[in-house]
Amino acid sequence: MEALRLMTPERPAVCSNGAVTVAxxxxxxxxFEIVDQVTFDPAPAIALIRTxxxxxxxxxxxxxxxxxxxxxxxxxxxxxxxxxxxxEELTARPATRVTFREPNLTTEDFTxxxxxxxxxxxxxxxxxxxxxxxxxxxxxxxxxxxxxxxxLEVEPHRTVAVGDQRNDLEMLHWAAVGxxxxxxxxxxxxxxxxxxxxxxxDGLADALAEVLDELA
Numbered sequence: 704m705e706a707l708r709l710m711t712p713e714r715p716a717v718c719s720n721g722a723v724t725v726a727x728x729x730x731x732x733x734x735f736e737i738v739d740q741v742t743f744d745p746a747p748a749i750a751l752i753r754t755x756x757x758x759x760x761x762x763x764x765x766x767x768x769x770x771x772x773x774x775x776x777x778x779x780x781x782x783x784x785x786x787x788x789x790x791e792e793l794t795a796r797p798a799t800r801v802t803f804r805e806p807n808l809t810t811e812d813f814t815x816x817x818x819x820x821x822x823x824x825x826x827x828x829x830x831x832x833x834x835x836x837x838x839x840x841x842x843x844x845x846x847x848x849x850x851x852x853x854x855l856e857v858e859p860h861r862t863v864a865v866g867d868q869r870n871d872l873e874m875l876h877w878a879a880v881g882x883x884x885x886x887x888x889x890x891x892x893x894x895x896x897x898x899x900x901x902x903x904x905d906g907l908a909d910a911l912a913e914v915l916d917e918l919a
Contacts, residue, residue: 715854719764720828720838720870721847722799733767739850740766742797743839748825749794752803752835755820763793764800776804803835810834828870831888836870844870845877865899865910866891882910 708714714727715738724739745763752759762770762781769783770776773790781802793801805813813833826838844864852862864871864878867887875881875895883895884906892898899913900906 715851717844717847717851719766719800720826720836721842721844722838723766724847724851735767737766739847740799741839741842742799743825743837745798745801745837746794748801748822748837749790751820751822753790755816756803756805756808758805758807760804760806761790761793762802762804763798764802766799770802777806780804799838801837803837805833808833828868828872830868830870843873845873848874848877863910863914865907866895867902880914882906 709716710727710729712727712729716725716727716735717723718725722741723737725735726738728734728736749761752761760776761773762776762785763772764770765783765786769785770781771786771788771793772781773787773793775785775787808816810829810831810833813835814829817827817829817835822837824840826840826842828836830836844866848862848864852859860879862878863880863882864874865882865884866872866875867884869888869891871887871891872894875883875891880897881895882897882899883892884899885901885904887895887898897910897913899910
């Protein structure tokens with residue numbers, strides 16, 4: 704992190720699949736401050752998913768804390784604190800990110816169901832193991848990174864992205880050079896410009912080393 708100067712004050716970071724951008728702020732207790740945030744009403748999507756998948760686990764992001772959840776997720780799948788609340792509380796406020804998880808379905812069956820029921824007014828991406836992320840409509844990692852790129856006056860041809868899930872597809876298209884991690888699903892591997900090793904093989908470090916060598 705020090706070599707990449709990621710902890711430089713005011714250094715931006717895109718979070719929540721593009722719905723939140725923060726800046727490093729060492730003077731703040733959290734170590735960051737929110738510089739951009741986009742929200743949506745999660746109630747219609749939650750109601751629709753619960754109609755078709757009443758057993759699905761639901762998580763609504765609490766920025767800087769973790770998630771409010773309908774039922775605890777499998778251990779290690781969510782970062783931060785998990786606060787179990789009634790579903791009514793999950794729909795009570797605008798959200799930056801909502802996640803659904805159905806442990807009883809395969810990824811293929813889950814993807815088919817999501818496409819069949821039709822979600823409107825949100826952006827969504829199906830991840831691994833029957834996992835669905837919702838974001839505000841039109842918001843993605845790519846849209847948020849483009850705003851950061853312009854703010855920092857970085858030339859488009861000097862952008863690099865590394866991803867391993869379906870919610871990285873737009874970001875990989877956006878970047879001048881897009882890397883897919885070794886464990887990424889086939890559609891991610893197919894659209895990437897380059898591939899690198901899996902997480903367990905420190906593939907991200909290899910990709911960064913390759914890029915830095917080319918810039919030297």
